Amino acid sequence: MIKMIIASTLALGNDEVYYWTYALNLQWNYFDHPPFVAWLIRTTTADLYLHNELAVRLGAIISSSIGTIIVYQTGKLLLNERVGWFSVLLYSSSFYCSVIAGTFILPDSPQMVFWLWGIYLLLKMTRSIQQGLPPLNIWCWFGLAAGLCMMCKIHGICLWVGIIMFALFNNRKLLLQKGLYVSMLISLVTISPLIIWNIQHHFITYTYHSNRVSVFHARLNPLAFAREIGGQLFYNNPIVFFLAWMAVFSFIKTKNQHLKNEIQLLLCCVLPLIVTLIFLSIFRDTLPHWSGPAYSCLIFLSALKLKSFNLPKVKAVIGAGILFFLLVVCAGIFAINFYKGTFSTHKDAIKLGMGDPTLDLYGWKETGKMIDSIHHVDQLLAQHKPVYTIVVTKWFPAAHLDFYVSSETGLHTYGIGEIFDLHQYYWSNQSKPKLTAGDNAYYILPSNLYDENSINLIKSQFKSCTPPIILPIFRNGAVCKNILLFKLNGYKK
Numbered sequence: 280m281i282k283m284i285i286a287s288t289l290a291l292g293n294d295e296v297y298y299w300t301y302a303l304n305l306q307w308n309y310f311d312h313p314p315f316v317a318w319l320i321r322t323t324t325a326d327l328y329l330h331n332e333l334a335v336r337l338g339a340i341i342s343s344s345i346g347t348i349i350v351y352q353t354g355k356l357l358l359n360e361r362v363g364w365f366s367v368l369l370y371s372s373s374f375y376c377s378v379i380a381g382t383f384i385l386p387d388s389p390q391m392v393f394w395l396w397g398i399y400l401l402l403k404m405t406r407s408i409q410q411g412l413p414p415l416n417i418w419c420w421f422g423l424a425a426g427l428c429m430m431c432k433i434h435g436i437c438l439w440v441g442i443i444m445f446a447l448f449n450n451r452k453l454l455l456q457k458g459l460y461v462s463m464l465i466s467l468v469t470i471s472p473l474i475i476w477n478i479q480h481h482f483i484t485y486t487y488h489s490n491r492v493s494v495f496h497a498r499l500n501p502l503a504f505a506r507e508i509g510g511q512l513f514y515n516n517p518i519v520f521f522l523a524w525m526a527v528f529s530f531i532k533t534k535n536q537h538l539k540n541e542i543q544l545l546l547c548c549v550l551p552l553i554v555t556l557i558f559l560s561i562f563r564d565t566l567p568h569w570s571g572p573a574y575s576c577l578i579f580l581s582a583l584k585l586k587s588f589n590l591p592k593v594k595a596v597i598g599a600g601i602l603f604f605l606l607v608v609c610a611g612i613f614a615i616n617f618y619k620g621t622f623s624t625h626k627d628a629i630k631l632g633m634g635d636p637t638l639d640l641y642g643w644k645e646t647g648k649m650i651d652s653i654h655h656v657d658q659l660l661a662q663h664k665p666v667y668t669i670v671v672t673k674w675f676p677a678a679h680l681d682f683y684v685s686s687e688t689g690l691h692t693y694g695i696g697e698i699f700d701l702h703q704y705y706w707s708n709q710s711k712p713k714l715t716a717g718d719n720a721y722y723i724l725p726s727n728l729y730d731e732n733s734i735n736l737i738k739s740q741f742k743s744c745t746p747p748i749i750l751p752i753f754r755n756g757a758v759c760k761n762i763l764l765f766k767l768n769g770y771k772k
Contacts, residue, residue: 281608282343282382286336289615290643295384296678299335300703302327303681304710308476310483310702315431316386330686339388343381347371349395350575354582356402357541365582365597369522372600373578375514375571378608387571390431394572397424397438398548398579401445405540408450418458419465426469433484434552434572439466441548449543483698500562507560510567511553515574518600523577526584538583545580549573615640620757623727628749632727632760642725642752643679646762647687649750650723653764654688667712668693668720670740670767672733674702680723690721695740696733718770725752726761734765742769 291299301309301317302324308314319338321327347367354366370376380387400421407413421442428435446453453459477484512520530542552573559565585593614622615637623635632638658665669684669692671677681692691711694704714720722737722744724730738744747763 281605282340282377283333285378285382285608285612286340287333288612289332290640291332291335291679291682292383293639293675293678295335296682297674297703298384298386300678300681300707304707306476307472308480308484310698310705312386312432312484313430313470313473315389315427316384319389320384330682336382336384339380339382339384342388342392343377346376346381346391346395349392349399350578353395353399353402354579356399356406357538357579358583358586362579362582362586365585365593366578368597369519369578369581369600370575372597372604373515373519373574374604374607375568376575376578377604379514379568380571385568386432387568390428390435391572391575393424393428393431394435394438395575397421397428397435398545398576400424401438401442401544401548402541404442405544408453408540413453413456413458415458415461418456418462422462422465423469425462426466429466429470430473434569437548437552437572439463440551441544444547444551445544448547449540498562500560500564503562503564504557504560507557507565507567511570511574514567514571516600516604518596518603519578519581520574522581522584522596522600523574526580527577529584530580542580542583545576549576617755618759619755621727621754621759628761629726629747629763630729631758632725633729635727635759638725638727638760641754642760642762643683645752646679646723646725646750647683649762650684650690650721650764651687653748653750654690654721657766664717664719666719666721666766667691668714668718670695670714670720670722670737671701671704672696672736673700673730674704676723676725676728677701677704684723693720696736714770714772716770716772720767720770722765722767724763724765726763729763737765737767740771741767742771744768 298312298316299320301314302320305317305321306314309317316338319342320335323337323341324330324334347370350366350370351363354363375387376391379385380391400417404413404417404421407417421438425435425438428438442453442459446459515523527546550573553570556565556570585596588596618637621632621635621638623632625631625633654666667690669680669690671680671692671694673696677692677694685691692704693711693714694701694708698705720741722734724734724747745766745768747765750762750764751758752760752762
């Protein structure tokens with residue numbers, strides 16, 4: 280119910296509307312990510328027939344529900360039903376698992392289903408090892424799960440990193456099994472469309488991501504490091520975070536022999552990703568939610584640790600985690616929808632709201648209606664060429680304009696600029712009407728995303744540009760941001 284309320288009452292975020300644009304033109308891969316999120320959105324919107332936030336996010340909510348079932352079954356497999364329920368409660372109180380990937384629609388949303396399924400299958404293998412070699416059918420299912428996980432997000436390769444590390448350090452006999460290589464082949468076949476697309480597009484996806492994480496010629500970045508650690512702590516709920524690491528150090532220190540193989544396997548899937556991201560954050564900006572899948576594995580260690588607590592302490596820990604989760608979610612919904620004005624210190628009309636993250640999820644429906652009214656008047660009064668195009672220079676707010684403005688006005692977006700600013704919009708131009716010499720257009724920019732360089736780029740492409748029409752967006756009776764509408768005349772190319 281909480282997820283349905285969030286999904287229905289908040290406008291789509293920058294990333295969410297961008298992934299919705301994937302679904303407009305299904306492909307085997309996109310500039311930033313593999314295609315599964317596009318397939319999911321296309322399904323839950325009934326082939327794009329349903330045009331609302333809940334329909335777009337429904338895939339995330341369904342994926343989270345499936346993931347919760349897998350979490351319970353995994354905890355039960357590890358020890359018993361009690362550990363299964365502990366795992367579910369901790370999973371549900373994680374902001375990453377329940378909101379970021381479990382309510383907002385991201386590649387992480389379907390990824391978590393296949394990630395958790397892969398972890399479940401790997402744990403079943405460790406149980407089979409005690410009775411002989413793992414059966415071939417588990418290997419085959421794991422190959423499919425890992426392949427589908429990579430078709431959601433390339434992080435899925437960490438499943439293979441985990442089992443290879445486990446084989447090298449704990450049971451090298453696994454490397455001699457044909458099932459391992461059959462599983463690899465199944466994963467490779469599953470992701471082959473992704474590989475072919477990248478070959479055809481000069482591996483642009485990995486060029487982009489490698490530039491994001493390259494540490495060559497990078498300087499120390501203490502702010503990025505603090506943001507990564509702080510993000511990991513908050514995104515996974517501080518209660519869950521500290522309990523998880525307490526469990527890790529407890530199991531390592533005591534060299535616990537009970538469930539030894541299972542614990543070591545989970546750590547093999549967890550530590551490489553977390554350590555890599557922390558190392559990268561010393562030099563480069565990272566996003567804390569990248570470590571989310573790893574922390575979902577630590578939840579099982581946390582549940583095992585809770586098993587050793589007395590009942591009052593268990594209730595206190597889980598209760599505190601759930602209470603903190605609910606308080607933050609309620610505060611977040613209130614701040615986004617009802618905070619008076621903006622948190623930003625920028626009060627200038629053209630930069631109003633800069634630095635206020637809540638504005639990414641607010642005011643877009645009103646924007647669409649206002650632009651539609653202006654466009655309608657312009658059509659009636661047009662003395663020159665009518666406007667059919669909104670030019671964009673970056674993928675955000677381009678995707679918001681597509682979802683909320685284009686759907687209202689019938690205008691289409693057209694990208695001008697560099698590929699690393701436009702992302703998928705660089706290719707979507709190919710399926711849209713081209714701007715021709717003399718065409719008129721709109722350039723629309725929220726004041727909280729004001730960018731002088733983008734404005735100068737746009738002005739250089741047209742013969743003339745009017746001063747912006749300033750359209751105020753109100754929140755609880757006060758202006759929180761302005762929509763800047765530039766009218767562009769006479770495209771030069």
